[in-house]
Amino acid sequence: MDSLSCPVCAYALKLKHRLRFNVYECANCGLLHSDAKFEHSFQSNLESTSRDIGLKQLRLGNFEIIISELQKLKEGKTDQLQGLEIGSGNGWWLETCIAKNIDCIGIEPEHIYEPYHIEKKLNIIYGFYPEVSPGRDGGYDFIIFNDVFEHIPDINGLVESLKKDLADDGLLIINLPMSTGFFYRIGTMLHKLGMSSSLTRLWQFNFHSPHMNYFNADNLKMLLEKHHFSCLSIHKLNTLDFSSIKERIMADSGVNKIKAVLMTGALTLMKPIIKNAEPDTKVFFFKKA
Ligand SMILES: [Zn+2]
Known part of the structure; x- marks a missing residue:
């Protein structure tokens, strides 16, 4: 097999974990990179009702954090903000934008949530970015990725397309x-003890759209700085809504009811530790340098 090089810093990657796919680590910048393959089947194996109950409240809370920072950074702009979301999934971000009077278009490869998109009158184009991207004269005020960036295979090509599609003063979110997050560290520790299911789950190797990269703050900034972006701010987001952990665990079809109850209990006991630990999800705001 050819030796792989780091998509961020071009250093040689070293094999780190053998899971369903291999995970490599960059000794220079710490990027974790997988050789996973995207299955173009477009059949999500998450049970969507359970997932919705578990995730919606959590996501909407995180979107509040993102929108308040977006509005703060775009304070001087009097026109309605025009944005693009890449990978809209269920469409909750677009729904939030409508409620906040922000004009945002979504691009989404899957049709699984299409009835919901139609019901909520969301502006979604089906296909892959940048192929189906409509573009906008003068560029978008912002382009956002909500839990999508880590799934994209060619991140350097992607960032170049983003640069073209953003306005000169546009924000990349x-x-x-x-x-570096708490759950990633736990997953790695369990894997070393011979229990690999958490780490496999974190990489989403059992799903049709696995993670291609796991970043830390430094190597994400390094990637964007290489393409002439600069980081304006970083905010911590919430990963767990403690009122709906059980539904979220149940949404993973591989988990049975007893196991879900046990996992819920364990996570609830660890709540004070998790709340103070290194965050598992963050949001980064970049602009063209
Ligand atoms: Zn690297």
Whole structure:
């Protein structure tokens, strides 16, 4: 097999974990990179009702944090903000934008949530970015990734397309899981003890759209700085809504009821530790340098 090089800093990658796919680590910048393959089947194996109950409240809380920072950074702009979301999934971000009088278009490869998109009158184009991207004269005020950036195979090509599609003073907003987070560390520790299911789950190797990269704050900034972006701010987001952990665990079809109850109990006991630990999800705001 050819030796792989780090998509951030071009250093040689070293094999770190053998899971369903291999995970490599960059000894220079610490990027974790997988050789996972995206299955173009477009069949999500998450049970969508359970997932919705568990996640919606959590996501909407995080979107409040993102929107207040977006509005703060765009304070001088009097026109309605025009944005693009890449990978809209269920469409909750677009729904939030409508409620906040922000004009945002979504691009989404899957049709699984299409009835919901239609019901909520969301502006979604089906397909892959940048192929189906409509573009906007003068560029977008912001482009956002909500738990999507880590799934994209060619991140350098992606960032170049983003640069073209953003206005000169446009913001690139990336909300993603962190390799420095509490759950990632626990997953790695369990894997070393021979229990690999958490780490496999974190990489989403059992799902049709696995993670390609796990970033930390430094290597994400390094990637964007290489493409002439600069980081304006970083905010911690919430990963767990303690009122709906059980539904979220149940949404993973591989978990049975007893196991879900046990996991819920364990996580509830660890609540004070988790709340003070290194965050598992952060949002980064970048602009063109
Ligand atoms: Zn690297």
